[in-house]
Amino acid sequence: MRILPGDIKTSQLHAYLLGAVSPRPICFASTLDEDGTPNLSPFSFFNIFGAKPPILIFSPARRVRDNTTKHTLENVMRSKELVINVVSYAMVQQMSLSSCEYPAGTNEFLKAGFTPVESSIVKPFRVAESPAQLECRVLQVIETGTEGGAGNLVICELVCLHLNEAVLNEAGQIDPHKIDLVARMGGDFYCRASGDAVFTVPKPNTTLGIGIDALPKAIRTSRILTGNHLGLLGNSSALPIVETITNDERLVELLREYDTHPEALRHALHQYAAELLDKGDVEKAWEVLLSDSDEGKELMG
Numbered sequence: 001m002r003i004l005p006g007d008i009k010t011s012q013l014h015a016y017l018l019g020a021v022s023p024r025p026i027c028f029a030s031t032l033d034e035d036g037t038p039n040l041s042p043f044s045f046f047n048i049f050g051a052k053p054p055i056l057i058f059s060p061a062r063r064v065r066d067n068t069t070k071h072t073l074e075n076v077m078r079s080k081e082l083v084i085n086v087v088s089y090a091m092v093q094q095m096s097l098s099s100c101e102y103p104a105g106t107n108e109f110l111k112a113g114f115t116p117v118e119s120s121i122v123k124p125f126r127v128a129e130s131p132a133q134l135e136c137r138v139l140q141v142i143e144t145g146t147e148g149g150a151g152n153l154v155i156c157e158l159v160c161l162h163l164n165e166a167v168l169n170e171a172g173q174i175d176p177h178k179i180d181l182v183a184r185m186g187g188d189f190y191c192r193a194s195g196d197a198v199f200t201v202p203k204p205n206t207t208l209g210i211g212i213d214a215l216p217k218a219i220r221t222s223r224i225l226t227g228n229h230l231g232l233l234g235n236s237s238a239l240p241i242v243e244t245i246t247n248d249e250r251l252v253e254l255l256r257e258y259d260t261h262p263e264a265l266r267h268a269l270h271q272y273a274a275e276l277l278d279k280g281d282v283e284k285a286w287e288v289l290l291s292d293s294d295e296g297k298e299l300m301g
Helices: 010-020 071-079 089-098 108-112 227-234 249-257 262-278 282-290 294-300
Strands: 027-032 038-043 046-051 054-058 081-085 132-143 152-163 181-184 190-193
Touching (some): 038 071, 038 089, 089 108, 089 181, 227 262, 249 262, 262 282
Antiparallel strands (some): 027 038, 046 054, 054 152, 132 152, 181 190
8 A cells, every 4th residue: 555645535644653653651631721710631742851841741632523723732721830740540430431522611620530730830720530641831833734633833841740659560660561651552442551461572682783794604594583582683792602412302302303304303493592592592592593504513522
């Protein structure tokens, strides 16, 4: 599929973009209207863009259907203050309820059943149920267009951060399983960033990985190993030298079983290596892979 933005309706392009650029964190914005009435609204065009100074940007875009603007945008344009509350799984349904297009002057804290808490520096209230609340001042609002679907980039500076200590681990860092955040996807879809959805990826090698292009050909062109597997191997500092086979019973058994069947042996070894890489055991995977490859045999002497 090849799509040029001007060739399809804005609503259809909007749907494609939301489905493709996801998951997106949720800015649950708390503001005050000109009469001092609290307003709550979620926005998924949102992220953090620096730590010194700490800058966050979200975009209350113009409505695609009728080109109107959100109450949140009107409030921050006037007051230059807001609280960005993160959204955990425990509050996602209430957050969704607050996104109903209630008339101006409606207190969404009441409608959605959230508890307002006074902020330390800014005037808008914090959401007590949110595990992280970020008091912000608005530095600038950049209008990206005037038609329905156009964004309004609200550039904010964090002035005070509130964290629920229950989401911290023993090292004092935020535990993704405890904070249990949700993110927006396309259509009615969300995702939950905890449990099996959370995984680790080793940091890029500070001494430079050898790269996939430096892997032995038999490994690089494997029909079993995926791009993720090759990425792990390519992050190694150098091709390892394996002088002897360890007492890995499964590896020894495979070498014996397929001794006279090189293609079957390579297939079996690559399957075993893939399992090891899925577990993050790169060192053992190298041993398995180099026990068969021509380059590996040469390295092993």
